[in-house]
Amino acid sequence: MSIGRREFMQGALGLSALAALHGCAATGKGRGHVVVVGGGFGGATAAKYIALWGGGIRVTLVERNAAFVSCPISNLVLAGEKQLSDITLGYEGLAKYGVTVVQDEVTAVDADRRLVRLARGGDLAWDRLVLSPGVDFLYDDLPGLQPVAARQAILHAWKAGPQTVALRRQLEAMPDGGVFALTIPKAPYRCPPGPYERASTVAWYLKQAKPRSKVLVLDANEDIVSKKGLFMKAWADHYKGIIEYRPQSELRDVDVAGRTAVLEFDKVKADVLNVVPPHRAGDIAVNAGLKLVNQRWVDIDWLTMEATGTPGVHVIGDAIFPAPTMPKSGHMANQHAKLAAAAIVNLLSGLPPPDAPLVMNTCYSFIDNISAVHVSSVHAWDPATRLVQPVKGAGGLSPAPTEAEGRFALSWAKNIWADMLT
Amino acid sequence: MEEWKVAGALVLGLACSGAWAADPNLGRNLAAGCAGCHGTDGNSVGGTASLAGMPRDRLLARIGEFRSGAKPATIMHQISKGYSDEQLALIADYFASRKPAGGER
Structure with a gap:
């Protein structure tokens, strides 16, 4: 002492x-x-x-x-x-x-x-x-990503900061007609709708800047984990031919030099490979x-x-x-x-x-540069299980993406940042 | 009919308020859950309603409209259904007691 x-x-x-x-x-x-x-x-x-x-x-x-x-x-x-x-x-x-x-x-x-x-x-x-x-992040089962240099080439950008900027640069440098591949770990992971939002906003960028490009979503999960119907509709309406979704596609390893995702039965080469590892x-x-x-x-x-x-x-x-x-x-x-x-x-x-603790959640996801959808829930103390349990009848999803919800998403961010820091 | 039930619940809530004395901070703690979107102590920095200093009855009337669907909403109709009348009354009391930050923000 x-x-x-x-x-x-x-x-x-x-x-x-x-x-x-x-x-x-x-x-x-x-x-x-x-x-x-x-x-x-x-x-x-x-x-x-x-x-x-x-x-x-x-x-x-x-x-x-x-x-x-x-x-x-x-x-x-x-x-x-x-x-x-x-x-x-x-x-x-x-x-x-x-x-x-x-x-x-x-x-x-x-x-x-x-x-x-x-x-x-x-x-x-x-x-x-x-x-x-x-x-x-857990790299134990991803041998190719164990060297530090490998992790500087194949980014997660799942903690915002320098990696966010670096991944943006990779996307800017990608040729038109290139493939952006995003791997999603099995749930639970940070921000359930986040990967699908990322697929959407990157697809929006590519549609404007490099319209022959593709977004390939390699999801370790059985299906889209969050806001499934909303994302599927947005992808069909706006990103047909750009976003390709592959469920049950767990990442087994990464060939860093070849920018290739190694799956159980397949290998997928990308121009920009974005790996969100299990955590x-x-x-x-x-x-x-x-x-x-x-x-x-x-x-x-x-x-x-x-x-x-x-x-x-x-x-x-x-x-x-x-x-x-x-x-x-x-x-x-x-x-x-x-x-x-x-x-x-x-x-x-x-x-x-x-x-009697009670908490609530609001998650907005952008489906392009200005429109967003949300999911909300309320969780209240349940003495029988000693957990906070979802309150039945409360919470829900947006019916469809809107620009109004995009504005709410940005005001949500400003308010919660202020609630933390100012 | 619905209004009558809400009013009845509020009266019941007031009548039970003695029981809540065990946790005098319950209103504060519940209201803190709203701050993520509506600002600390209900002082929104923009884009959502500022709740600080809002008269109790006005806030409860607004929430009641969200819950019943009388007032269209993007999200508050979903969130407001997660709270009991008693909890909402405590939250409204707390925000009514807060000072609006006004021009500072």
Whole structure:
């Protein structure tokens, strides 16, 4: 413990920050210190709402990137309709809530001693920890993609940022008449309708710029996972002869030099090959030794969002094993964050967590540069199963894509980004 | 008839409010679910209705119209059906108590 604190004193935060953080965690003054790891839809929202509701709880958000880049709307960057700067936001707005933002990476979690270790050196002590690590990709079964250089050539662009820009460049460089192939892993994966949205917005771009080109969707699933009827109709109406959908086409390996997707019974050569690999909870949650479901997703208690068997460590967002029918989405992570925030504020005040959590989801998908469709759902606490279950009769789909919903999709993004960060 | 049922539910909701004292933050927590689209504390940054400071009855009337289908919607008719009358009353009370950010946004 003392070594950790000494290291920390020498770290980037400096003495005054140390005194502030140490003072709370160690002396019990105020109402405690919460460390949030990961500044995406889940973590940034959690940090803000714990500070907003916490009445004196100190909050430190540790995020390795200098700015937040949104996955939602990033498929419009691939289409050339938006720029990366349109989906990039800073963390400076969190300061007014009293959140301390530390640009660093957590390399280890010690749940017994209530510490996290930082990559730049030093530890942070916490009374409660929120992990919102998103997902990391599994390359174990894709030997061709194990070299780092291979992953710089064959992109996922399933975490928005430099890969989004790089994939856009590959699409721009693709010749007219080329093939863009997108592989989709078996569900559950981040953003169920996202791959089909990507096929649509890339097809829209190619239809304008390179009309002889093709979009080939190689889906490991039995069928389109989300908004099936809406995507099938949009593809038939707008992208006939451009989008080809192949279900039950699980990726087995990649021939990187040949830009070829190796399937069980087939090999598919592409001009631009975009592989969304299978994924699981972010590394930090796995390395922390939390209980996983199917060796991939963190098992949690829906009343507190704490990892099962590890009190004090709350996990939110794409990393968790979802409740029935619940998608891995930015909107859902924002909602998880508020459940965790309310529970943490109560628990640090010696109160029980709220006993009837309720969350809702809205996912918009663009089918071209301006028109969108949505899926919505509401999930309420069910004491019998101790899960949040979909509320019958609530939620649903758009009847058809509209430009009005495209505008709502953009205003949704602006509002949820503001709800996280400003 | 439908209006009568809603009104009855609201009266019942008020009558039961003592039971909710166990969690004085329930309205706040439920309303936070709306913030993803309608802004923190109901202060929308654009494109959706700002709910902060909206009189309780007005908000409940609007939601009631979405639920019944009287007012066409793209999504609120689906989402509003996921909440009980009691939950909606708590949400409306919470937003009514919030300060609109007004010109700041």
